Amino acid sequence: MTANVPSDWYTDFFTELPNEFWRRAVPPEATASEVDFVCTRIDLAPRSRVLDVPCGSGRHTIALAARGHTVVGVDISTEAIGHARRAAADAGVDVDLVVAEMRDIPADGSFDAAICMGNSFGYLDPDGLHEFVTALAAAIRPGGGLVVDFSAAAESVLPGFVDDRPRDMTVGDITVSGSNTYDVVGSRLLSHYRFQRGTQVVEVTALHHVYTVAALRRLLADCGFTEIQQYGGPGGEPFTVGTGRLLLTARRR
CATH class of the missing domain: 3.40.50.150 (Vaccinia Virus protein VP39)
Structure with a gap:
């Protein structure tokens, strides 16, 4: 991934x-x-x-x-x-x-x-x-x-971090399912999102260097x-x- x-x-x-x-x-x-x-x-x-x-x-x-x-x-x-x-x-x-x-x-x-x-x-x-x-x-x-x-400071991200913990958010008619994984070798946080509004779906991953x-x-x-x-x-x-x-x-x- x-x-x-x-x-x-x-x-x-x-x-x-x-x-x-x-x-x-x-x-x-x-x-x-x-x-x-x-x-x-x-x-x-x-x-x-x-x-x-x-x-x-x-x-x-x-x-x-x-x-x-x-x-x-x-x-x-x-x-x-x-x-x-x-x-x-x-x-x-x-x-x-x-x-x-x-x-x-x-x-x-x-x-x-x-x-x-x-x-x-x-x-x-x-x-x-x-x-x-x-x-x-x-x-x-x-x-x-x-x-x-x-x-995404290390002092913010790493204490208690658990890979792939689900996070669901809803604002109005938009729902987001998300989870984070941590790339130890690259010191990178990867945030996986699935945005949905009706039949419209966008699946994307954000990368933050820690x-x-x-x-x-x-x-x-x-x-x-x-x-x-x-x-x-x-x-x-x-x-x-x-x-x-x-x-x-x-x-x-």
């Missing part, structure tokens, strides 16, 4: 049905809480220029723009960007939304901050992640902020970031072994 998952799985994963499930699954108050965290923890000044990458269907992009920031959202999913453009128009906000790979971002130091939300930090292998963080450092001005949201907190902190420091802090949630909770979510903040040196 692990050998059959391509390294660029995310290129084709995010079609309408998986995207629509996650759009429905996240309540508006969660987005508000996460944007509060971003604005507070990196002291985001009014009317800042913010890069949201990858931006998915644009929930953070639009929320930040509604607070007066100038936001550029980048995502590889044409469907997600199309939805984000419609949602931005409905919300009456002006945002710049681009279909591109997450490493393909402006290297002009023009952004006051960048955010990488929704667990996408683990999509890339170590070399690819180094390229991405290097690109982020080139995009952010000196002194600018970075926020990373990651749920990194320790120490490895992520070293990577950020090596790529030019400082003042690195970690949290266990948008409320500023401490991150400990078994905490299901890691939020990292840093500043461009």
